[in-house]
Amino acid sequence: MATMRFPWKGPIGLALLAACSTTPAVDARVEPEWDDTGTVWGYLSRKYDADGDGAITRGEYGRDDESFERMDGDGNALLTAEDFAYTPEVFGRMRMAVARAVVERYFQGDDVDDEITLDELFVVAQAYDANGDELVVEAEFRAHASACYRDLPLPANVRMMGEFDPWEGVMAVVDEDRDGQLAFAELGAFFEAQDDDADFVWKLGADDEEAEVPSSGPTVGSVAPDFALTAPDGASTARLSSFAGDRPVALIFGSAT
Amino acid sequence: MVYIREAHALDGDSPMGGDGMPIFEDPVSLEERSGIARVCMTKLALEPIPALVDGIDDAVNLAYAAHPDRLYLVGLDGRIAYHGFEGPMGFDVEELAAAIRVELGE
Numbered sequence: 001m002a003t004m005r006f007p008w009k010g011p012i013g014l015a016l017l018a019a020c021s022t023t024p025a026v027d028a029r030v031e032p033e034w035d036d037t038g039t040v041w042g043y044l045s046r047k048y049d050a051d052g053d054g055a056i057t058r059g060e061y062g063r064d065d066e067s068f069e070r071m072d073g074d075g076n077a078l079l080t081a082e083d084f085a086y087t088p089e090v091f092g093r094m095r096m097a098v099a100r101a102v103v104e105r106y107f108q109g110d111d112v113d114d115e116i117t118l119d120e121l122f123v124v125a126q127a128y129d130a131n132g133d134e135l136v137v138e139a140e141f142r143a144h145a146s147a148c149y150r151d152l153p154l155p156a157n158v159r160m161m162g163e164f165d166p167w168e169g170v171m172a173v174v175d176e177d178r179d180g181q182l183a184f185a186e187l188g189a190f191f192e193a194q195d196d197d198a199d200f201v202w203k204l205g206a207d208d209e210e211a212e213v214p215s216s217g218p219t220v221g222s223v224a225p226d227f228a229l230t231a232p233d234g235a236s237t238a239r240l241s242s243f244a245g246d247r248p249v250a251l252i253f254g255s256a257t
Numbered sequence: 258m259v260y261i262r263e264a265h266a267l268d269g270d271s272p273m274g275g276d277g278m279p280i281f282e283d284p285v286s287l288e289e290r291s292g293i294a295r296v297c298m299t300k301l302a303l304e305p306i307p308a309l310v311d312g313i314d315d316a317v318n319l320a321y322a323a324h325p326d327r328l329y330l331v332g333l334d335g336r337i338a339y340h341g342f343e344g345p346m347g348f349d350v351e352e353l354a355a356a357i358r359v360e361l362g363e
Binding site: 031032033034035036037038039040043044063064067068070071216217218219220221222223224225227229230231232233234237238240241243244245246247248249250251252253254255256257 | 258259260261262263264265266267268269270272273274275276277278279280281282283285287288289291292293294295296297298300301306307308309310311312316317318320321322323324325326327328329330331332333334335336337338339340343344348353357360361
């Protein structure tokens with residue numbers, strides 16, 4: 001969840017906690033650490049690799065089997081650094097969407113239509129590859145990016161990411177060996193991974209999630225589902241319905257990630 | 258704020274972590290989720306906003322179809338006055354602010 005902005009000032013009906021304290025304070029010993037600069041494997045190995053052998057067994061992990069199996073990418077019943085080596089899946093759908101948006105706009109070629117083919121991708125890659133070594137480095141990309149760019153609307157899920165640098169956006173996902181160079185083979189692999197029907201063609205805008213967002217949850221005019229929840233420190237609780245007739249309540253649902 | 262299930266827990270369906278994104282596992286207890294909520298409120302300077310933590314059964318999250326993030330306004334009459342679309346694309350604080358002003362008659 002990104003840092004939120006609150007443009008309104010003055011007294012407004014935000015939720016207030018009722019002072020009906022019935023629950024004990026939360027054990028402060030479980031205070032987690034906010035780490036946004038480390039690595040997932042670093043976090044997991046410090047926490048679970050009790051014998052320090054570089055592998056986390058189910059016994060060492062101790063949490064649910066479903067999560068263990070989800071993380072055990074190679075299925076060897078151990079969590080190791082290899083399970084968390086750079087893969088597009090680790091970086092999530094949002095970064096994949098950014099990388100795809102970059103390729104669609106910077107590698108489309110002269111045939112400006114609603115699709116991009118694998119052949120077009122490699123033709124444009126060759127245009128970037130000034131020294132012909134089948135590797136596109138940052139300087140080569142930036143030298144030709146403006147000329148190759150096609151101004152297409154961004155899908156909603158990419159717009160949500162805000163401004164991004166196209167080279168960094170594509171490298172974050174496509175540069176599998178993390179050598180700082182965009183190999184033709186890596187471009188091809190990314191294209192094929194996104195080519196669901198294996199016809200060597202991308203339909204532009206096919207990954208636009210905006211149209212897929214359904215409207216759900218309680219509708220305007222319906223009675224708000226009641227609930228009673230506890231504050232993060234465990235020292236107090238509040239019931240939504242207790243505010244009816246007193247003040248409106250803004251509900252902001254979210255999480256740290 | 259109602260603190261709900263992590264959107265991108267490292268062991269979840271859409272794992273992320275590091276490189277600017279906080280690294281958290283999906284909590285398995287209210288205590289664990291509350292701990293992350295406390296850290297989040299402090300780290301993002303959200304402490305002026307009263308916060309509550311959804312139970313580990315995600316009951317309120319499910320009732321409001323809130324995952325991964327969402328905004329609602331409950332009016333004086335206890336009915337939904339504003340219903341934002343699902344986040345992140347539908348998470349629009351300007352819309353919520355406008356709905357609050359309408360509800361307060363400003």
